[in-house]
Amino acid sequence: MRLVVVGAGGRMGRMLIRAVAETEGCTLSGAIEREGAPVLGQDAGVLAGLAPLGVAVTDDPLPVFAAAEGVLDFTTPAATTFFAELAAQARIVHVVGTTGMDEADLAKLAAAAHHARIVRSGNMSLGVNLLAGLVRKVSAALGEDFDIEIVEMHHRMKVDAPSGTALLLGEAAAEGRGVALSDTRVSTRDGHTGARRPGDIGFATLRGGTVVGDHSVVFAGAGERLTLSHHAEDRGIFARGAVRAAQWAFDRPPGLYSMADVLGL
Numbered sequence: 001m002r003l004v005v006v007g008a009g010g011r012m013g014r015m016l017i018r019a020v021a022e023t024e025g026c027t028l029s030g031a032i033e034r035e036g037a038p039v040l041g042q043d044a045g046v047l048a049g050l051a052p053l054g055v056a057v058t059d060d061p062l063p064v065f066a067a068a069e070g071v072l073d074f075t076t077p078a079a080t081t082f083f084a085e086l087a088a089q090a091r092i093v094h095v096v097g098t099t100g101m102d103e104a105d106l107a108k109l110a111a112a113a114h115h116a117r118i119v120r121s122g123n124m125s126l127g128v129n130l131l132a133g134l135v136r137k138v139s140a141a142l143g144e145d146f147d148i149e150i151v152e153m154h155h156r157m158k159v160d161a162p163s164g165t166a167l168l169l170g171e172a173a174a175e176g177r178g179v180a181l182s183d184t185r186v187s188t189r190d191g192h193t194g195a196r197r198p199g200d201i202g203f204a205t206l207r208g209g210t211v212v213g214d215h216s217v218v219f220a221g222a223g224e225r226l227t228l229s230h231h232a233e234d235r236g237i238f239a240r241g242a243v244r245a246a247q248w249a250f251d252r253p254p255g256l257y258s259m260a261d262v263l264g265l
């Protein structure tokens, strides 16, 4: 499968180039960065710490998308909505790992999915998607006597909060209870907050150092506490998940899919 990596110079972009190069049946057919990026013109393989792959990083996605079968996109919400339109026009698979997208961004992805095969997830790892299933079950089993708090920590460069993974886990917890996360979500607490409202799903965000991604879902009851956690140690888990998602989506009809669909969970 001929795959393009957009945001090629980023932390995930470089991991994605490596994952494509290491996956049998996949080739890197293009690498895109934004206009003016310092890595333009560099060989994508060298950029990712590999031998040269003969693919130069460019800021012109049109000819690159036209010659590809899929695009792996871990960039920014603005870039992802732009690439979604191009991927839909080119009728290629679009794997979206970008987080921090708002309702308007998601509506644009849904529109593009009428023509494109889009796989989107706040976390492309097997472990987190299994964890989401466990959270859904535990949340359903325990009910509202147990308060749910989601704690996440990421590296100091992360720009969005709560993380896409925390929100994915929050959605799973809310589904387990049969409620909407939008009605129960509490993402900030400061000052005299009053007592915790029954049924709230709380989020706490920590940022610092080089943490790849830690998530815990705490179920706190009267006299006991259950915690389900995932610790990402290497960004390779997200990159390999993204390549797997692209291969899975190759022969699917247009639509918006999740990593749970890819993994058959």
Ligand SMILES: NC(=O)C1=CN([C@@H]2O[C@H](COP(=O)(O)OP(=O)(O)OC[C@H]3O[C@@H](n4cnc5c(N)ncnc54)[C@H](OP(=O)(O)O)[C@@H]3O)[C@@H](O)[C@H]2O)C=CC1
Pocket (backbone or CB within 6 Å): 006, 007, 008, 009, 010, 011, 012, 013, 032, 033, 034, 035, 037, 074, 075, 076, 078, 079, 096, 097, 098, 099, 100, 121, 122, 123, 124, 125, 164, 238
């Ligand atoms: N779903 C998942 O499993 C995972 C999701 N993520 C998410 O992926 C996203 C990226 O994370 P990370 O790699 O750490 O971030 P980085 O900032 O390191 O990488 C993003 C890259 O995209 C580039 N970029 C921005 N705009 C454009 C554009 N218009 N065209 C081409 N390239 C562009 C940036 O360039 P520049 O810096 O020059 O602006 C940068 O190189 C985040 O939203 C993060 O939360 C991360 C890991 C796993």
Ligand SMILES: O=C(O)C1=N[C@H](C(=O)O)C[C@H](O)C1
Pocket (backbone or CB within 6 Å): 099, 122, 123, 154, 158, 162, 163, 164, 165, 166, 212, 213, 214, 232
């Ligand atoms: O920005 C990151 O680094 C990560 N982002 C994703 C998120 O927002 O959950 C996934 C992973 O935790 C790393």
